[in-house]
Amino acid sequence: MNGDGSLERLRREGRIVVVGASLAGLRAAETLRDKGFAGSLTMIGDEPYEPYDRPPLSKQVLLGMAPADSTALPRRRAVDATWRLGVPATGLDMAARRVRLADGDEVPYDRLLIATGVRARPWPREAEAELDGVFVLRTREEGAALARRLADGPKRVFVIGAGFTGSEIASACRERGLSVTVAERGAAPLVGALGGVVGAVAADLQREHGVDLRCGVMVTSLEGDSSGRVRAAHLSDGSTVETDVVVVSLGATRNTEWLAGSGLGAGPRGIACDAGCRAFDIRGIVTDDIYVAGDVARSPHALFGYQFLSLEHWGNAVAQAEIAAHNMISESADRLPHMWVPAFWSSQFGVNIKSVGVPSLGTEIMVPQGTLASRRFIGVYGYQGRVIGAVAFDHARWLPFYQELVETTAPFPPPFPTVDRHPDGQRPMDADFPDPSVPTHGPTVTLSGYSPADRRMTFTPAH
Amino acid sequence: MTQSLLHQILDYANRADPYPIYEELRKTPVHHEEDGPYVVGTYYEIRSLLHDPRISSDARNLASTAGDPLAESAQEEETALPPGFLRLDPPEHDRLRRMTNRPFGPPHSPHRVDGMRGELHGIVSGLIDGLGDTGRIDLVEQFSYPFPVTVICRLLGVPRDDEARFHTWADAIAASLDPDPDADPAQGGKASHDARTQLGMYLAGLIEERRKNPGDDILSELATAKGQDGAMTTMELLSTAALLLIAGHETTVNLVTNGMLTLLRNPDVLQRLRSDPRLAVPIVEELLRFEPPVQLVPQRTTLADIEVRGVTIPKGASIWLVLASGNRDPERFEDPDRFDPDRRDIQHLGLGSGIHSCFGAPLARLEAQLALSELARRLENPRLLEDPPTYRQNAVLRGPRHLPIACDGIRP
Numbered sequence: 004m005n006g007d008g009s010l011e012r013l014r015r016e017g018r019i020v021v022v023g024a025s026l027a028g029l030r031a032a033e034t035l036r037d038k039g040f041a042g043s044l045t046m047i048g049d050e051p052y053e054p055y056d057r058p059p060l061s062k063q064v065l066l067g068m069a070p071a072d073s074t075a076l077p078r079r080r081a082v083d084a085t086w087r088l089g090v091p092a093t094g095l096d097m098a099a100r101r102v103r104l105a106d107g108d109e110v111p112y113d114r115l116l117i118a119t120g121v122r123a124r125p126w127p128r129e130a131e132a133e134l135d136g137v138f139v140l141r142t143r144e145e146g147a148a149l150a151r152r153l154a155d156g157p158k159r160v161f162v163i164g165a166g167f168t169g170s171e172i173a174s175a176c177r178e179r180g181l182s183v184t185v186a187e188r189g190a191a192p193l194v195g196a197l198g199g200v201v202g203a204v205a206a207d208l209q210r211e212h213g214v215d216l217r218c219g220v221m222v223t224s225l226e227g228d229s230s231g232r233v234r235a236a237h238l239s240d241g242s243t244v245e246t247d248v249v250v251v252s253l254g255a256t257r258n259t260e261w262l263a264g265s266g267l268g269a270g271p272r273g274i275a276c277d278a279g280c281r282a283f284d285i286r287g288i289v290t291d292d293i294y295v296a297g298d299v300a301r302s303p304h305a306l307f308g309y310q311f312l313s314l315e316h317w318g319n320a321v322a323q324a325e326i327a328a329h330n331m332i333s334e335s336a337d338r339l340p341h342m343w344v345p346a347f348w349s350s351q352f353g354v355n356i357k358s359v360g361v362p363s364l365g366t367e368i369m370v371p372q373g374t375l376a377s378r379r380f381i382g383v384y385g386y387q388g389r390v391i392g393a394v395a396f397d398h399a400r401w402l403p404f405y406q407e408l409v410e411t412t413a414p415f416p417p418p419f420p421t422v423d424r425h426p427d428g429q430r431p432m433d434a435d436f437p438d439p440s441v442p443t444h445g446p447t448v449t450l451s452g453y454s455p456a457d458r459r460m461t462f463t464p465a466h
Numbered sequence: 467m468t469q470s471l472l473h474q475i476l477d478y479a480n481r482a483d484p485y486p487i488y489e490e491l492r493k494t495p496v497h498h499e500e501d502g503p504y505v506v507g508t509y510y511e512i513r514s515l516l517h518d519p520r521i522s523s524d525a526r527n528l529a530s531t532a533g534d535p536l537a538e539s540a541q542e543e544e545t546a547l548p549p550g551f552l553r554l555d556p557p558e559h560d561r562l563r564r565m566t567n568r569p570f571g572p573p574h575s576p577h578r579v580d581g582m583r584g585e586l587h588g589i590v591s592g593l594i595d596g597l598g599d600t601g602r603i604d605l606v607e608q609f610s611y612p613f614p615v616t617v618i619c620r621l622l623g624v625p626r627d628d629e630a631r632f633h634t635w636a637d638a639i640a641a642s643l644d645p646d647p648d649a650d651p652a653q654g655g656k657a658s659h660d661a662r663t664q665l666g667m668y669l670a671g672l673i674e675e676r677r678k679n680p681g682d683d684i685l686s687e688l689a690t691a692k693g694q695d696g697a698m699t700t701m702e703l704l705s706t707a708a709l710l711l712i713a714g715h716e717t718t719v720n721l722v723t724n725g726m727l728t729l730l731r732n733p734d735v736l737q738r739l740r741s742d743p744r745l746a747v748p749i750v751e752e753l754l755r756f757e758p759p760v761q762l763v764p765q766r767t768t769l770a771d772i773e774v775r776g777v778t779i780p781k782g783a784s785i786w787l788v789l790a791s792g793n794r795d796p797e798r799f800e801d802p803d804r805f806d807p808d809r810r811d812i813q814h815l816g817l818g819s820g821i822h823s824c825f826g827a828p829l830a831r832l833e834a835q836l837a838l839s840e841l842a843r844r845l846e847n848p849r850l851l852e853d854p855p856t857y858r859q860n861a862v863l864r865g866p867r868h869l870p871i872a873c874d875g876i877r878p
């Protein structure tokens with residue numbers, strides 16, 4: 004307990020402001036109330052909607068199984084907040100402890116949580132990006148617009164980028180019976196997140212489901228017709244694909260521009276924070292009153308050599324938000340570290356893919372259970388003689404065991420037989436990740452160096 | 467303590483209340499006596515062993531069954547039919563389970579179980595209508611026992627006219643799983659063996675018939691399947707059908723009986739259920755924690771030396787995972803010995819976990835929910851005539867052999 008009672012005062016009548024009213028923002032607000040925060044809570048969000056869930060946007064929504072406006076996040080409890088929706092935050096005055104809004108308002112805070120997430124990276128050639136029929140997918144509106152267009156039965160959908168989102172979009176299109184071409188700059192789909200060995204499986208899966216998959220190519224330009232509708236995509240191998248819908252799925256850009264010049268350690272790679280979710284300023288000094296959570300955060304992880312990780316994972320947003328909320332209203336001795344082990348899921352082409360740890364750190368992979376050929380397997384990733392991550396294709400029930408191997412930094416290759424007992428299961432091979440300086444389309448974990456003030460870019464836009 | 471813990475678990479004298487022994491068991495993370503099995507009773511250890519790919523369900527991997535008092539009956543069971551997927555490892559397990567799931571659950575058959583709701587309700591109503599003299603009802607004989615057998619018949623598509631024969635075989639097999647200590651064991655063994663053989667022959671005939679004239683039942687779909695996994699052989703089909711029968715029968719009977727017993731011991735909860743049948747959902751979950759019908763899973767073995775909380779279990783050893791003990795582990799559940807259907811955090815082990823987790827779980831839940839809410843609604847002022855009731859011998863599939871109750875009448 005603080006001798007001066009300031010923490011008690013904060014909990015009783017303090018002002019907490021949350022910028023970014025989505026998954027992380029909502030879960031943080033609920034946690035604050037759960038932990039007894041009785042002061043005022045303001046939720047600032049630039050989208051005009053109450054918090055909603057994004058994963059269904061590339062799954063059920065594109066399949067036409069759920070309307071885009073039906074994915075409101077379930078509420079765990081009432082949060083009793085002032086909602087400022089449809090108004091972006093445009094600036095931060097750290098000294099005066101105020102958030103500036105686009106409508107000119109200023110909102111004072113005692114504690115600030117930044118959860119502004121990421122947005123879809125647009126097609127870099129602006130005129131082409133504006134063509135009718137060119138989409139990105141991050142928000143409810145984008146989901147609704149794309150779903151509408153798919154329902155109209157386009158002749159061909161062209162997906163740029165075969166990361167998780169691009170692959171899920173292609174899968175939904177095929178399930179709807181639409182012709183799809185996917186262009187990926189890397190050697191295979193998902194190669195940035197899972198490496199070439201697993202990427203080859205993903206490639207087979209796509210082709211078997213009728214996707215016209217083109218790897219190792221770049222899209223050089225999009226072409227419109229006289230009425231401004233997209234009609235074709237031109238590729239670096241000289242080929243042209245006629246199409247009436249293009250989905251640009253080139254990964255994400257962190258929503259940090261509004262913090263430019265504020266003095267906070269925010270940049271294109273996100274906002275650096277410590278294990279307790281407190282933001283660093285640009286000098287690398289941790290702040291006391293500004294916290295970060297969700298896709299916009301980059302934080303050091305004990306299991307991965309205290310490297311700063313940026314995770315675009317649903318589960319991470321929830322876990323980090325809960326820790327940030329707890330720490331905002333706790334004494335320093337009662338604070339908790341954010342030690343969430345990265346975990347991600349995706350469903351595409353009828354396969355349930357899940358990963359734990361950080362596969363993309365791995366240099367070797369082995370398949371102790373199932374087989375790559377059957378597309379049902381566990382892949383375990385090794386890095387410097389230890390287990391660093393694992394992926395399951397339709398094998399998720401085994402994943403908790405491998406998560407424990409990651410958590411206990413178990414040796415790689417794991418020295419035991421498994422129930423499958425197939426002869427190849429014990430043999431590690433090169434995981435075949437692309438050179439990290441050559442970007443692929445949207446890995447969901449980005450390593451971003453050791454230092455919070457480190458501005459070296461490891462992730463560069465595709466074009 | 468004079469008797470070893472292992473024998474106390476098996477000792478019939480402790481059947482009505484095994485929980486104090488489990489409490490003793492949890493004091494050591496891995497309990498081991500001489501050449502006996504390694505017995506694990508703490509929640510987190512059981513859970514992680516159920517997800518551990520170094521643990522096999524295939525008895526062929528056992529180095530020796532000499533010291534395992536439950537191994538013998540397990541082998542005997544299998545003489546008439548090959549092991550169903552419960553006793554197989556991947557990839558065979560996965561393949562058979564996947565194929566069996568195709569006509570049973572999502573994604574291919576998302577409505578199978580829910581579609582049986584009306585039929586289950588009809589069976590329950592019929593059994594309650596037929597309870598007769600309300601001065602003394604044996605809930606086991608008159609209700610809990612016939613109910614799941616009828617359900618499995620309908621699920622498999624056994625013609626109504628044959629259901630009675632099915633019940634006879636099921637009874638004989640059940641008796642062998644639960645030997646009467648006074649009966650001649652050779653005699654019982656023969657009866658059960660004969661029943662298995664006859665059941666096998668009956669099912670083989672039915673499968674043949676369904677191959678020719680398929681209906682929309684599970685057996686027809688399994689007999690005519692040609693998905694990516696190919697078709698099941700007749701032998702595989704037979705053992706799968708037998709697995710569904712036994713796994714779905716000997717368990718549900720106990721869940722329903724334990725459920726009614728527990729409700730009668732907790733009249734306030736019974737009253738709440740009577741006024742709100744939706745409470746059946748959390749009640750059944752809490753029952754699966756509090757009085758799980760499968761107390762322990764004995765048929766596990768290690769494929770490598772593995773370490774559990776500092777104890778090394780050697781390769782080829784036999785392991786018992788005492789689910790019922792894990793469900794009462796205070797490290798996991800607050801106030802574990804209290805029956806509390808309002809618990810929010812209830813990830814029990816009653817249906818197992820990992821790849822062998824109960825295949826029939828959605829059906830088992832629905833059966834128990836319907837049975838308990840209808841019994842609560844229709845029996846007027848029900849009461850126990852014996853407490854504790856007489857239990858079955860079986861320490862694994864634990865439940866009352868008889869549950870004598872009385873009530874003032876049956877509501878329509």
Ligand SMILES: Cc1cc2nc3c(=O)[nH]c(=O)nc-3n(C[C@H](O)[C@H](O)[C@H](O)COP(=O)(O)OP(=O)(O)OC[C@H]3O[C@@H](n4cnc5c(N)ncnc54)[C@H](O)[C@@H]3O)c2cc1C
Pocket residue numbers: 022023024025026027028047048049050056057058059060061090091092093118119120121122140141142168258261296297298299314315316317318320346347348349350
């Ligand atoms: C199509 C799609 C599919 C996905 N599928 C999966 C999946 O299968 N599995 C998985 O683990 N994850 C998945 N994800 C990722 C997951 O949705 C994210 O990790 C999660 O949404 C992160 O939550 P967040 O609150 O940190 O950020 P966001 O959800 O991005 O929320 C940030 C919010 O802040 C708002 N904002 C930004 N700037 C400002 C500002 N200046 N002022 C006010 N508000 C601002 C944004 O508009 C947004 O509403 C998917 C994402 C997408 C888009």
Ligand code: HEM
Pocket residue numbers: 523551552553563709710713714715717718721758759760763815816817818819821822823824825826827829830
């Ligand atoms: C209350 C009722 C039930 C309980 C408590 C129960 C419990 C269990 C448990 C604990 C297991 C795991 C065994 C292990 O890990 O080795 C299991 C497996 C199984 N159960 Fe159930 N069960 C019930 C009802 C049913 C029903 C109704 C069916 C069939 C329709 C069924 C079919 C199966 C099958 C086939 C398996 C083997 C799964 C596998 O090996 O993959 N069960 N059950």
